[in-house]
Amino acid sequence: MSTLDDLTDQLAQTRVNTDYELSFKGKGLKLNAREDAADIVDAINKCDNLTALRLEGNTLGVDAAEEIAKALGQHPEFKRALWSDMFTGRLKTEIPLALKHLGASIIAAGCHLVEIDLSDNAFGPNGVVGLVDLLKSASCYSLKELKLNNNGLGIGGGKMLAECLTECHKSSLKAGRPLALRVFISGRNRLENEGATALAGAFKAIGTLEFLAMPQNGINHQGISALAEAIAANPKLKHLNLNDNTFTAKGAEAIAKALPRLEDLEVINFGDCLIRTEGAKAVANVLRNSHTNLKELILSGNEISKSGAIEIVESLEEKKSLQKLDLDANNFGEEGCEDIKSLIESIGLQEALGSLSGDEGSEDEEGEDDEEEDEEEPEDDDEGQLNNDVNLQVKGVALTPKKPAITAKEFLAFPSPTKLLQLGHNGVDELIQELGEDGKDVDKVVGMIMKVSAVVSREDEAQQKACECADRLLQNLFQHVNNAGALIANSFLVFLGLLKGEDKKYKPPASITGALLVLEHVVRQPYFPKLARDMIQILMSKPHPILEKSSEARHKLLQTLYAF
Numbered sequence: 001m002s003t004l005d006d007l008t009d010q011l012a013q014t015r016v017n018t019d020y021e022l023s024f025k026g027k028g029l030k031l032n033a034r035e036d037a038a039d040i041v042d043a044i045n046k047c048d049n050l051t052a053l054r055l056e057g058n059t060l061g062v063d064a065a066e067e068i069a070k071a072l073g074q075h076p077e078f079k080r081a082l083w084s085d086m087f088t089g090r091l092k093t094e095i096p097l098a099l100k101h102l103g104a105s106i107i108a109a110g111c112h113l114v115e116i117d118l119s120d121n122a123f124g125p126n127g128v129v130g131l132v133d134l135l136k137s138a139s140c141y142s143l144k145e146l147k148l149n150n151n152g153l154g155i156g157g158g159k160m161l162a163e164c165l166t167e168c169h170k171s172s173l174k175a176g177r178p179l180a181l182r183v184f185i186s187g188r189n190r191l192e193n194e195g196a197t198a199l200a201g202a203f204k205a206i207g208t209l210e211f212l213a214m215p216q217n218g219i220n221h222q223g224i225s226a227l228a229e230a231i232a233a234n235p236k237l238k239h240l241n242l243n244d245n246t247f248t249a250k251g252a253e254a255i256a257k258a259l260p261r262l263e264d265l266e267v268i269n270f271g272d273c274l275i276r277t278e279g280a281k282a283v284a285n286v287l288r289n290s291h292t293n294l295k296e297l298i299l300s301g302n303e304i305s306k307s308g309a310i311e312i313v314e315s316l317e318e319k320k321s322l323q324k325l326d327l328d329a330n331n332f333g334e335e336g337c338e339d340i341k342s343l344i345e346s347i348g349l350q351e352a353l354g355s356l357s358g359d360e361g362s363e364d365e366e367g368e369d370d371e372e373e374d375e376e377e378p379e380d381d382d383e384g385q386l387n388n389d390v391n392l393q394v395k396g397v398a399l400t401p402k403k404p405a406i407t408a409k410e411f412l413a414f415p416s417p418t419k420l421l422q423l424g425h426n427g428v429d430e431l432i433q434e435l436g437e438d439g440k441d442v443d444k445v446v447g448m449i450m451k452v453s454a455v456v457s458r459e460d461e462a463q464q465k466a467c468e469c470a471d472r473l474l475q476n477l478f479q480h481v482n483n484a485g486a487l488i489a490n491s492f493l494v495f496l497g498l499l500k501g502e503d504k505k506y507k508p509p510a511s512i513t514g515a516l517l518v519l520e521h522v523v524r525q526p527y528f529p530k531l532a533r534d535m536i537q538i539l540m541s542k543p544h545p546i547l548e549k550s551s552e553a554r555h556k557l558l559q560t561l562y563a564f
Contacts, residue, residue: 021052021080028057028543031064044071052080052115059088065098073105079112084119084147089541092562095123099130106134112142119149119185120551122559125157128164135164141172145183149213150552152559153186158195161186165202180208187215187241188556196223203230210236215243215269216459221251232258241269243298244459252279259286266293271326272301280308284315294319300354301329306336306362313340317347326354333362408434417455417462428472435473440480445473446491449518456514466514467521475527485529489536492519497546498539512546516553520560530564537561 022043031037044050053072060068072078081102087095106113121127134140146165153161165181172179184203191199196219203209212231219227224247231237240262247255252275259265268283275283280299287294299312309327316322325344332340337356344353408430411419424430431448438444449470456463478484494501496515497508509515523533540547540558547554 019051020047020049021054021082022047022050023054024058025054026057030059031068032061034063034067036061037064037067040068041071044068044075047075049077050075051077052082053078054082055086056082056084058086059090060086060098061090062094062097062101066101069101069105072102073109076109076111078106078109079142080115081106081113082115082117083121084117085121087121087123088558089538090562092124092126095121095127096130099123099127100133103131103134103137107137107139111139113139114142115145115147116140116143117145117147118151119147120151120555122150122152122555122562124152124559124563125154125160127151128153128157128160132160132164135161136167136171138171138175138177140168141175141177141179143168143179143181146181147183147185148189149185150188150555150559151186152556152563153189153191153195155190155192155195158186158189158191159198162195162198162202165199166205169202169206179206181206182208182236183211184209185211185213187213187217187243188552189214189217191217191219191223193220193223193226197226200226200230203227204233207233208236209234210264211239212237213239213241215241215245217245219245221246221248221254224251225254228254228258231255232261235261236264237262238264238293239267240265241267242273243269244272247273247275247279249276249278249282251275253282256282256286259283260290263290264293265291266321267296268294269296269298270302271298275299275302275304277303277305277308280304281311284308284311286315287312287319288315292318293321295321296324297322298324298326299330300326300358304330304332306332306339309336309340310343313343313347316349319349322349322352324354325349325352328354328356329358329360331362332356332359334359336362412451415451415455417457417460420452420455420462420465423465428469431469431473432476439473439476442477442481442484442487442491443494445477446488446495449473450495450509450515453514453518454509456517457511458513459517463514463517463521466518470518470522471525471527474522474525478527485531486535488529489532492532492536493539498544508546511550513550513553516550516557520553520557523557523564524560533561533564 024040029036031040044053087098090098118127118131123130148161151157165179169179186199189195191214196214196217200223203212212234214227219242224242224245227242231240247270252270252273255270270283280302283299294316297312297316304312304327309330309332312327316325327340337359340356341350341353344350405424405427406419406422408423408427411423411427412434431452432439435444435448452466452469456466474488481487490499493499494506495508496512519536522528523536537558540554540561
């Protein structure tokens with residue numbers, strides 16, 4: 001055969017990469033009936049090699065999903081389901097059916113998926129039901145990335161998901177095509193210890209993770225310890241984000257034992273995990289002679305004292321790749337902050353250090369972590385009072401030392417998170433007294449709740465105190481006003497800036513995140529009228545600029561509303 005013939009044969013056998021992503025991202029399409037999906041179906045049918053379909057920012061009903069699924073079923077080359085935020089406003093009974101249609105077509109077509117992204121869909125455990133068949137099928141043996149962030153899975157959803165991944169892994173091994181999942185993202189899902197422990201079992205079996213993100217899931221040291229064992233079984237891990245769970249030193253020490261197995265780590269995010277000084281020292285001890293590829297270390301908001309921070313900084317001396325070090329909102333004190341900055345500068349990593357402006361002041365380090373084992377029932381001191389030199393833990397919530405109580409009037413004059421936490425034992429009663437006869441006025445009560453919520457920016461002690469205030473204010477209102485459901489909903493929506501009120505000069509606050517976080521608690525309470533809940537859900541489901549600025553809080557509220 002001639003050289004020309006050889007070249008011709010080689011060219012004929014060469015596969016040209018014609019991967020194509022079809023995107024309808026952010027179109028705001030309301031796809032209910034089959035005909036509503038006509039444009040998407042037509043576009044899918046015209047694709048010669050459809051490998052990815054992006055439906056983010058639309059809302060998909062059962063009939064439209066079935067029609068899209070039929071078209072998708074003609075594309076065995078399909079491998080990326082990019083379907084975040086595509087069920088806004090849908091009933092919890094609709095979502096699993098829609099997912100089942102889509103999954104069935106993918107399975108029937110013999111697709112080999114590499115990515116599933118269903119983040120920011122408030123489908124709860126029911127949504128996982130719609131994914132079970134797909135996740136257990138041969139179409140997921142090839143799965144590399146699974147993104148289920150902010151779905152409200154809960155413990156039940158987490159357990160179902162773990163079971164699916166475990167079964168998929170076992171089946172894939174038998175088929176000679178072992179599941180090699182690289183990316184798993186599941187933040188803000190309320191997995192708690194049971195859900196995290198179940199998923200840890202799946203991760204331990206799979207052993208190929210490179211990117212693991214499970215922030216803000218209400219996981220305590222028991223669940224963290226289970227995850228630590230699983231993490232140790234995934235030596236290729238590069239990115240580890242467990243932000244805003246409650247390690248305590250015990251959980252941090254368990255994680256520290258796993259870290260030597262993870263030499264490829266580039267990002268460690270243990271921010272707001274309450275690892276405390278002893279936990280920080282345990283982590284520092286491991287990092288000191290390892291993890292040369294580390295690029296980011298986030299340990300903010302952990303009640304770490306100066307001594308713990310010094311050991312962390314010293315452990316980073318040889319980390320020439322370090323780009324970000326976040327130690328803010330700990331307990332260094334003014335002098336401690338200066339010492340830490342000097343030490344950082346002396347080892348040449350000053351460019352990596354973030355701001356320390358949120359430092360919460362130095363504390364007595366002597367015996368500061370001795371209370372770790374007393375998380376459930378803090379002991380009284382000799383005087384029968386809680387020892388104010390110690391930070392305590394009750395059911396995973398950090399309780400800071402008591403400060404002098406202030407009056408409701410003082411709080412309302414200049415509201416702040418600190419002042420909210422300093423409201424006296426009768427603080428809520430004082431708020432009601434401040435309202436006086438206006439305590440029977442829906443708008444006045446909701447206005448008061450908005451003032452209290454304005455100091456909230458995240459799920460913490462201030463949010464819990466604001467929720468307590470909201471409960472008492474609304475319960476007091478309902479005692480005096482009958483059938484107030486529609487009035488309450490209307491008032492909240494006006495104050496949030498989603499409806500126009502009678503006061504034309506009123507401007508909603510710059511951020512409504514705190515109000516949404518408090519409202520998410522309120523709508524779950526038995527006293528809150530169903531009519532009000534339904535009205536709020538309708539407006540929350542619609543696009544609005546002010547909601548976009550608080551998207552995470554909005555999604556969390558929608559998750560709760562859909563669950564009822």
